[in-house]
Amino acid sequence: MAEQGAEHGTESNERFRSRVRDWLESNLTGEFAGLRGLGGPGREHEAFDERLAWERHMAEAGWTCLGWPAEHGGAGLPLDKQVIFHEEYARAEAPATVSHLGQELLGPTLIAFGSREQQERFLPPIRAVEELWCQGYSEPNAGSDLAAVSTSAVREGDEWVITGQKVWTSLAHVADWCFVLARTEPRSPGSRKHAGLSYLLVPMDQPGVEVRPINQLTGTSEFNEVFFDGARTAADMVVGEPGDGWRVAMGTLAFERGVATLGQQIGFRRELEDLTRLARENGALDDPTIRSELARAWVELDVMRAHALRTLGSTERGAAEVAKLLWANWHRDLGELAMRVRGAASLVTGGGAEDFDQWQRLFLFTRADTIYGGSNEIQRNVIAERVLGLPRERRGEVRQ
Structure with a gap:
């Protein structure tokens, strides 16, 4: 793993991107071919065992824990190459990973705060996707x-x-x-x-x-x-x-919104492309309001990407909270826009949850985007109090 990380670290970004793309193309075949596009928030039940097998396959090839230092079993890749990997992973429609919490949150926390014994006990099985x-x-x-x-x-x-x-x-x-x-x-x-x-x-x-x-x-x-x-x-x-758990817990939260968010935005772009195509096919694009809302969504998505790139790896206060507000509200709004594009058909299902189409699932699950991982209210309070220096909100007061 360390040798592969050193090899990747000396490659040009173009060569590394090509290597990632080629590996995904040649490995998302056979037993893994049917996993493209499966899993993710609201869809974690999809082919879980098969996605677990895929991620263990990735681990054997050295494609897990890319940002971990080499001395802890990671690839030690710089941020730009981590971004490239997540972007290409999303473009290939590779399945959502099942060990995100171990690889992206607990692993970096143990590297930063854990004892040597804890690192030796837990980091190898996280990297190998043997413990979730x-x-x-x-x-x-x-x-x-x-x-x-x-x-x-x-x-x-x-x-x-x-x-x-x-x-x-x-x-x-x-x-x-x-x-x-x-x-x-x-x-x-x-x-x-x-x-x-x-x-x-x-x-x-x-x-x-x-x-x-x-x-x-x-x-x-x-x-x-x-x-x-x-x-x-x-x-x-x-x-x-x-x-001292508060300090460690805050350290974990600091790792939560890393380079994977840029891969997430590739998925958002694909959803927006599909929705625009649907609007063109069903005539919704002829509605000037719908057309304006779709154009606005494209612009906002580009703004999100620019913000993510500007603040990547930054210790700038409030950057993570702003990023969460941007993507959570954008994604929720996309779900609502999808219902308007589909029109009356958006209200009809076959009668069960398994009969929801992709747009109905998007609309329903994105209601949670503005809550999980830190609600909108909390993100705004953090920005107001810790970044702008405004007075703390009075907890429990009745708002008029």
Whole structure:
């Protein structure tokens, strides 16, 4: 893997792009040929086992964990080549990956904050796609206000005992492990809410863990509730120091919106191209309002790409929040525009969730885009308070 990373790192971008394109073309064949375009948000149920096999095939060829340093088993690729890979992956309509949370979130977190023992234990199976992860952050009363988590972990001998509930946990039903933000020290009067939190690595296959799927508007269930009722993990499964979980958790969130977003935008462009083609075929493009909205969507997509490229790898405050606002609102609006392009036909299905067409699924699932990964309200508050220096919003006040 390190040798391949060194080889890629010295190639020109044009040569590297050609290499990626050729590999995808020659490998998305045979048993993997039918996976093109499958999976992704709202469609994680599609050919899951087959996509897992595909990603393990990628790992064997050295195409996972491209941004990880070579000393940790990654390819150590610079940002420009990572962008190229994700763009070509999207252009090839390769299937959505199943190990994003491990590769893009937990792996970089362990590299930045984990102990050598944790890195040696967990990084190799993440890179090989042998262990899958989920994220235990949000709770019923602590979704947007992450510092208010109440899930607790108490030290008993050589173990932590975890009790509480997490919600909106993507792919928990297939995960082997969960990185959990839990309160290991009770709050004292006047203390800051995020004090006393710890970042724990918890095995999912144990009697104290129950996963309940959440049925969505699309009829699928990729989100879950997770109940910890005396679940246990070893004492050394704390990333960083006990009580320092907030800093580690914020580090994880900083990794969440990386180069993969540029590949995501390739998928958005394909959706917009398909919708424009549909509007031309069914006559909706003759409507000046529809035509104007489609043109606006094209311009906004180019603005999104320009912003992503400008802020890629940047530590500029607010950049990630702005990016999330841009793509989430754009994608939601595209779903609404798709309904207008389709007209009355958009209201009719065969009667079940499995009968939704691509535009109905797009409309329904993108309602969640402005909520998961940080709601619009929270992104705007972060920008207002931490970037613009405006007064903090009064929590709990009644708005008129």
